Amino acid sequence: xxxxxxxxxxxxxxxxxxxxxxERKGELPKRLTQVAAYxxxxxxxxxxxxxxxxxxxxxxxxxxLVRFAQHFGFEGFSxxxxxxxxxLRERTSSYEDRLRTLEQDGQALAESTNIFxxxxxxxxxxxxxxxxxxxPAAFERAVDILAAAExxxxxxxxxxxxxxxYMAYAFGKLKVRCQLVGTAAGIDxxxxxxxxxxxxxxxISFSPYASESAVQARNMAARGINVVSLTDSAFSPxxxxxxxxxxxxxxxxxxxxxxxxxxxxxxxxxxxxAEKRRRG
Amino acid sequence: xxxxxxxxxxxxxxxxxxxxxxERKGELPKRLTQVAAYxxxxxxxxxxxxxxxxxxxxxxxxxxLVRFAQHFGFEGFSxxxxxxxxxLRERTSSYEDRLRTLEQDGQALAESTNIFxxxxxxxxxxxxxxxxxxxPAAFERAVDILAAAExxxxxxxxxxxxxxxYMAYAFGKLKVRCQLVGTAAGIDxxxxxxxxxxxxxxxISFSPYASESAVQARNMAARGINVVSLTDSAFSPxxxxxxxxxxxxxxxxxxxxxxxxxxxxxxxxxxxxAEKRRRG
DNA sequence: GTCAACATAGAATGTACATTCCAAATGGAT
DNA sequence: ATCCATTTGGAATGTACATTCTATGTTGAC
Numbered sequence: 001x002x003x004x005x006x007x008x009x010x011x012x013x014x015x016x017x018x019x020x021x022x023e024r025k026g027e028l029p030k031r032l033t034q035v036a037a038y039x040x041x042x043x044x045x046x047x048x049x050x051x052x053x054x055x056x057x058x059x060x061x062x063x064x065l066v067r068f069a070q071h072f073g074f075e076g077f078s079x080x081x082x083x084x085x086x087x088l089r090e091r092t093s094s095y096e097d098r099l100r101t102l103e104q105d106g107q108a109l110a111e112s113t114n115i116f117x118x119x120x121x122x123x124x125x126x127x128x129x130x131x132x133x134x135x136p137a138a139f140e141r142a143v144d145i146l147a148a149a150e151x152x153x154x155x156x157x158x159x160x161x162x163x164x165x166y167m168a169y170a171f172g173k174l175k176v177r178c179q180l181v182g183t184a185a186g187i188d189x190x191x192x193x194x195x196x197x198x199x200x201x202x203x204i205s206f207s208p209y210a211s212e213s214a215v216q217a218r219n220m221a222a223r224g225i226n227v228v229s230l231t232d233s234a235f236s237p238x239x240x241x242x243x244x245x246x247x248x249x250x251x252x253x254x255x256x257x258x259x260x261x262x263x264x265x266x267x268x269x270x271x272x273x274a275e276k277r278r279r280g
Numbered sequence: 281x282x283x284x285x286x287x288x289x290x291x292x293x294x295x296x297x298x299x300x301x302x303e304r305k306g307e308l309p310k311r312l313t314q315v316a317a318y319x320x321x322x323x324x325x326x327x328x329x330x331x332x333x334x335x336x337x338x339x340x341x342x343x344x345l346v347r348f349a350q351h352f353g354f355e356g357f358s359x360x361x362x363x364x365x366x367x368l369r370e371r372t373s374s375y376e377d378r379l380r381t382l383e384q385d386g387q388a389l390a391e392s393t394n395i396f397x398x399x400x401x402x403x404x405x406x407x408x409x410x411x412x413x414x415x416p417a418a419f420e421r422a423v424d425i426l427a428a429a430e431x432x433x434x435x436x437x438x439x440x441x442x443x444x445x446y447m448a449y450a451f452g453k454l455k456v457r458c459q460l461v462g463t464a465a466g467i468d469x470x471x472x473x474x475x476x477x478x479x480x481x482x483x484i485s486f487s488p489y490a491s492e493s494a495v496q497a498r499n500m501a502a503r504g505i506n507v508v509s510l511t512d513s514a515f516s517p518x519x520x521x522x523x524x525x526x527x528x529x530x531x532x533x534x535x536x537x538x539x540x541x542x543x544x545x546x547x548x549x550x551x552x553x554a555e556k557r558r559r560g
Numbered sequence: 561g562t563c564a565a566c567a568t569a570g571a572a573t574g575t576a577c578a579t580t581c582c583a584a585a586t587g588g589a590t
Numbered sequence: 591a592t593c594c595a596t597t598t599g600g601a602a603t604g605t606a607c608a609t610t611c612t613a614t615g616t617t618g619a620c
Contacts, residue, residue, distance in 0.1 A: 018539070022586095028569080029566080030568090031568065031569095032565075032567090042367050048365050048369070050604085050606080050607065050608085051607070051608055051609085052607070059569095060571070061568075061569055062570095062607090062608070062609085063570080063608090063609075063610080063611095064567095064569085065608090066608070066609060066610085067567090067568090076608065076609060077608065077609080078609095084581085085328050088369075089324055089328065092289075092353075104446065105301040110416065110420045111552070111555060111556070111559075112416075112419055112420050112555075112556070112577055113416040114421045114554040115421065115548050115551050115552045115555065116414065116416070116419055116545075116552070117411075117545050118548070119408050119545075119547050119551070120410060120411050120544055120548070121543070122544075123407045123409055123543075123544040124404065125542060127400050127403045127404055127407075127540070128313045128549040130400060131397075132398065133553040136390065136392075136393040136396070139392055139393065140390045140392050140393065140395055143392045143465075150575075158449060159446075159449060159451070160445065161445060162446040162449070163442065163445075164446045165441060165442045165445060166439075166441075166539060169438060169441070169442070170437060170536070183428075189511055193341060196498035207565080219465040220592085232321075233317065233320065233321050234298070234301075234302055234320045235305065235313075235316070235317040235320065235321070235323075239302075249321075252552075253547075254551070256450070256545045256551050257547075258543045258545050258546070258547035258548075259446060259539075259541040259543045259547075259566075260403060260407070260541070261403070261540070261545050263397075263401045263403075263442075263538045263540050263543055264402075264403040264538045264540050264541045265396075266398055266400050266538070267533075267536060267537075267538035267539075268392075268395050268398070268400070268538075269394040270396055270532075271399070271534070271536050272391070272395045274394040275391060275394070275395065276391070279391075279603065309596080309597055309598085310595090310598090311597075311599095316620080325618095330576085330577065330578085331577070331578055332576085332577075332578090340598095340599095341598075341599055341600070342577090342578075342579085342600095343578095343579075343580080343581095343598085343599075343600080344581060344599085345578090346578070346580085347597090347598090356578065357578065357579080358578065358579095375588060511598065531588085555602075
């Protein structure tokens with residue numbers, strides 16, 4: 001009888017595992033120490049490698065890896081590996097950590113508070129992603145295109161409409177001529193028909209794509225009008241007809257997305273355009 | 281004989297793969313297009329998942345994934361997966377590089393890039409402020425008030441209008457009855473006249489306050505209709521006539537404010553209301 | 561020096577996986 | 591409408607894998 005294996009519950013996240021390893025590294029057998037050192041020094045290898053490949057790199061037997069994992073309460077090596085993978089997934093942002101902390105004392109909090117915290121955390125993540133996803137050079141080119149336009153046509157429906165309406169408001173304040181498309185039903189196409197080659201369009205569309213926006217953007221492009229767009233996927237129909245396009249993926253909370261990152265992007269673009277014009 | 285399989289050498293890094301996929305997405309069969317879209321939208325899943333698990337998420341057969349990989353010159357799915365893993369390995373460093381560049385706060389950087397960075401930084405700050413400024417108990421009470429309403433009237437003009445329009449969109453999706461006030465000129469007051477004591481209003485107004493919104497909110501309150509509001513100052517005329525009110529100060533960049541934090545707040549409120557209703 | 565307790569290596573095992581294969585379905589051309 | 595080419599779903603296959611097992615090695619106590 002193997003003395004009940006003690007059912008030590010394994011660490012739940014990478015940091016916890018790290019602490020436990022550091023704590024017990026003195027009392028570990030030789031080979032397990034070796035694995036511990038390797039694991040902390042090459043976490044990426046652990047995350048992606050197979051037991052066999054890791055064993056070779058670390059100069060141990062695959063079985064040693066399994067025993068190592070079991071020593072720390074995991075069922076097998078695979079269980080431990082999950083933690084290393086999760087770490088890589090979440091490394092993008094420390095706000096994940098914060099969210100997890102929030103969730104831990106979550107039962108005590110009201111449902112609404114959890115939702116609130118979830119959305120603020122998602123907003124943080126979104127903005128981090130935004131920073132990483134937008135190429136400064138492309139942004140610069142987009143600003144050039146739109147700043148050179150006589151009138152900027154703002155094309156957006158449904159979920160993206162609030163963004164364009166805010167841009168329209170800000171452009172108004174900044175004395176940049178623009179035309180919001182997507183407000184009243186019917187007259188959209190008449191408005192767009194007035195656009196000429198010296199104008200430009202900024203289109204926004206998120207999945208599921210409002211086909212109308214895509215058609216309108218394509219028509220504009222076909223008529224030689226420069227189109228810049230904001231979307232959430234490289235597969236957006238907008239991408240292919242745009243001179244410049246940007247991919248912004250809003251993080252979601254429980255499947256719902258706010259527009260925090262898109263709003264920041266929109267304002268940055270709006271102000272940049274006005275600034276470029278002012279400077280000539 | 282299968283026409284020599286062409287030995288098209290597969291892309292060597294993620295960016296190359298991405299370009300090739302985008303390039304050829306038009307000529308791809310339906311299922312492969314589906315995989316392509318999924319792959320570019322959920323690169324992390326591809327990196328970590330197994331062919332089986334990814335297939336389920338993307339709603340295709342595992343074999344389709346293999347075919348997809350082979351279409352792009354890989355020997356099998358595993359070969360393609362390596363690229364997605366490599367990307368994740370390298371992202372850490374490149375992300376840190378980016379931040380370092382950002383910190384150098386360059387004269388070297390284009391004006392637009394500075395503006396962009398300024399707005400993302402401001403968005404982060406705004407959301408931090410939001411977290412600190414909103415009292416969970418008050419939030420909970422606001423949710424209760426609005427969830428109990430038959431119809432929620434959304435009052436907002438000008439700068440705050442994009443927020444209410446997004447809430448209206450989301451409420452529509454969530455099957456919560458609401459009425460957006462502030463759209464077409466003139467009929468606003470007629471709309472509001474229909475509100476009864478079993479309804480409630482959510483008003484948004486930022487400095488400089490649209491006096492119209494304040495008047496409308498006050499009228500509603502005078503008729504015994506509960507008002508909840510979002511504003512940027514305790515001195516807002518909205519504060520005094522509201523059952524619950526929240527102060528959200530958006531951080532600004534060069535005097536311009538985005539609506540990132542307000543949007544996060546709005547979505548949290550919207551979803552919380554829907555959730556409360558669902559649960560009864 | 562002997563023994564017990566534990567650690568280790570490497571082979572054996574069974575499972576989960578990527579891949580292949582084939583039959584059915586779809587779509588386009590004649 | 592008929593046929594061919596291509597695409598697709600799903601079962602079959604074989605491989606690579608984590609894990610378990612057992613014999614051997616190592617350590618330290620008496």
